[in-house]
Amino acid sequence: MIKPLNNWFVTSPFGYRVHPITGENKLHNGIDLRATINTPIYSPANGFIEDVNYNSSGGNQIFVKHDNNYRTTYSHLESTTKNTNDRVIKGELIGFTGESGNVTAPHLHYTVKYNGVRIDPETVIYEDPYNIIGNYNFNNNLQPNFKKYAIWLLVLMGFSLTYILYKRKNV
Numbered sequence: 634m635i636k637p638l639n640n641w642f643v644t645s646p647f648g649y650r651v652h653p654i655t656g657e658n659k660l661h662n663g664i665d666l667r668a669t670i671n672t673p674i675y676s677p678a679n680g681f682i683e684d685v686n687y688n689s690s691g692g693n694q695i696f697v698k699h700d701n702n703y704r705t706t707y708s709h710l711e712s713t714t715k716n717t718n719d720r721v722i723k724g725e726l727i728g729f730t731g732e733s734g735n736v737t738a739p740h741l742h743y744t745v746k747y748n749g750v751r752i753d754p755e756t757v758i759y760e761d762p763y764n765i766i767g768n769y770n771f772n773n774n775l776q777p778n779f780k781k782y783a784i785w786l787l788v789l790m791g792f793s794l795t796y797i798l799y800k801r802k803n804v
């Protein structure tokens with residue numbers, strides 16, 4: 634799993650709280666992430682879009698069922714880039730944050746379920762997307778290049794050493 638937003642700043646945690654609009658003490662079933670309107674949202678893992686809908690409280694919403702037994706949802710979106718049943722891969726753009734539905738300011742309401750059980754999205758262990766890219770490059774590009782350069786470096790060192798020894802012998 635990777636984080637769905639590049640900038641991860643939790644403005645409201647998971648758990649019981651007094652709702653800012655209704656005043657009721659109720660379960661906040663996800664977390665609120667700070668996001669200006671039109672911040673890109675990326676799928677945390679491979680999967681498919683289970684539903685895209687609108688309702689007066691959640692606004693524009695996306696429901697994603699991931700292949701790794703996680704389900705994630707995204708609410709108050711400005712727009713979505715996917716339709717129901719679309720396949721998505723990890724890191725793929727699925728929509729943009731906004732302030733649709735029952736909100737006081739633009740943000741992303743993000744929820745996570747694991748094997749059908751709602752969990753605190755902050756307890757998920759997220760991979761660093763930059764490390765994923767780094768590992769990918771290392772395994773697929775850098776390592777063969779490194780080997781190639783290492784061989785040339787050894788050949789060059791061999792020639793240099795031979796030359797130095799030759800010179801010393803002929804002083």
Ligand SMILES: [Zn+2]
Pocket residue numbers: 645661663664665741742743
């Ligand atoms: Zn929320």
